[in-house]
Amino acid sequence: MTLANPTPRRVALAGASGTIGSAVLRRLEADGHCVTVLARGDLTDPAVLARARAEVVISCIASRSGAPDDAQAVDCNANCALLAAAEAAGAGHFILLSAICVQKPRLAFQHAKLAFEKRLGESAIAHTIIRPTAYFKSLSGQAKRVKGGKPFLIFGDGHLTCCKPISDDDLARFIAAAIDNPAMRGKTLPIGGPGPAISLKEQGELLFRAAGRPARFTSISPRIFTIAERILRLGAPFSSWFAAKAEYARIARYYATESMLVIDPATGEYSADLTPEYGSETLESHYSRLFSGV
Template identity: 50%
Template sequence: MPMSKPRARVMLLGASGTIGRATLDALLARGHEVVCFLRADPHSSRRGLPEAAILRFGEVTDPQALARDGFCGESFDALVSCLASRTGQPAEAWAIDHQAHLAALQIAQAQGVRQMVLLSAICVQRPLLAFQHAKLAFEAALIASGLTYSIVRPTAFFKSLSGQVARLRQGKPFLIFGDGLLTACKPISDADLAEYLADCLDNPLCANQILPIGGPGPAITPRAQGEALFRLLGQAPKFRSVPIGLMDAIIAALGLLGRLSPKWRAKAELAKIGRYYATQSMLVLNPETGRYDPEATPSTGTDTLFDFYAQLLRDEAAVDLGAHAVFAATAKVQSAH
């Protein structure tokens, strides 16, 4: 029996990340043919990716390699990107979040690609950091490109809110900033976000839209996250409050040291990122009031953060913090003072 024709031919960037892998699965499940462009790794050829995926290798920051070894002069219906800088450091952010994406967009345009789905971030609504400006600069280029676009801005990821699980298992307090009610988010799982990204290829309501998206249920504060973890562990809640002013003092000190060493400059940037997430909600920002609005933040999917916490504590799930270790690292810095 002849094989059925794929619904669409998709170039996927960022397939080696957790969200990228989930998105690859979602695209394949819909019958798309997916080509993944990955950084070469001599120790792992497929990185656990499905056999149905076509893997190509090269350096994503090299436009010639991307064109020659990735697109290969072939025809694609869509470009989907889950690619993002790992650390948020300015040089890396502009190289990955902006320049690499811009090169991919230009190659796609030259080869007749008609559509792009971009994984961005909801935090670009109030840009104070280099990676946010880099993402916004590419979003603007994509909007002006003439391609049909869907710019997906998810709220917090489960893995980014799991950095303190190990602390609590060791009997340590859950760290909060202020009273733990300063911020809130609607966390979304990798699988639910992947389904949403894949749906953007076919859903006309997603065409030429900026799409904030969160997971199911009401917005959750850091204090509520801690209370849920203690409840699941069968422990009495134990919190330690960190003043925002202390973070400011640490950032100022690291900034001074950063004048002497790139190492300390990088740590200062990491602390700034941590402070941002400690003081800004990952929800839709109402431009008229300047307030974050949980009711205006759309929801999708069925997976909840608290179910994920339960799986983690039963060792039925694991989390590789990766770039999201910034949250755990920030907590570690605070607990040391």
């Protein structure tokens, strides 16, 4: 999908300090685009985009915590401000990095992302919405546990969820490819890395293999997050701290029980076959690099 010789464009990039945003910045510069990196304060200033003469605006911003207030402020409000600035500056294309989990919205950040997706779809600016599956970074949180000889934590039997994770660089190439691809305009595009889909237990097995250690697992019931959420919710009406902690418990339960795959509209079930694949880097090769120090 990446063009061999992409036409250089003037691109404004928001969220370049993040993991995916920084990968997108590297890809854009490698492809010869003229990139203006937007600071948080630039998002509401159309003059910044006007000075940059931005033809394309790419947003990789996202709430870091997922707490309701932060999700509304970043996933919705900040993106709305950026879109308004892009409209005022005359940009012609807005590319949004969203998330595949919004197809089953139960969390504050998912509703905030969907609210902005709706606003973007109603804009006169051509748009592309990209919904990736899991990132390699999010599936590497237990690497230190495994390296330290501790068991890998799974939920239930470890096969409650599956995903097709995509690497930072492969996702960045996919995002950059949307700039001059008419087939990607006006579309909402789910995207995963090369298959097959992998379960949580299989992720652990790959980690142990990369570490050269025998696989060891400890199972946790996802019900612990339900119990925690119910307890914390009691204090939510009186304290933003309790409200945020209750949301974190809901987030943990969601990721412990929901797959990061496309939902088959005919069955309502997650489908690995319907989840598009892109790129070449696998989670196994990523884990190998983690333990080799490369």
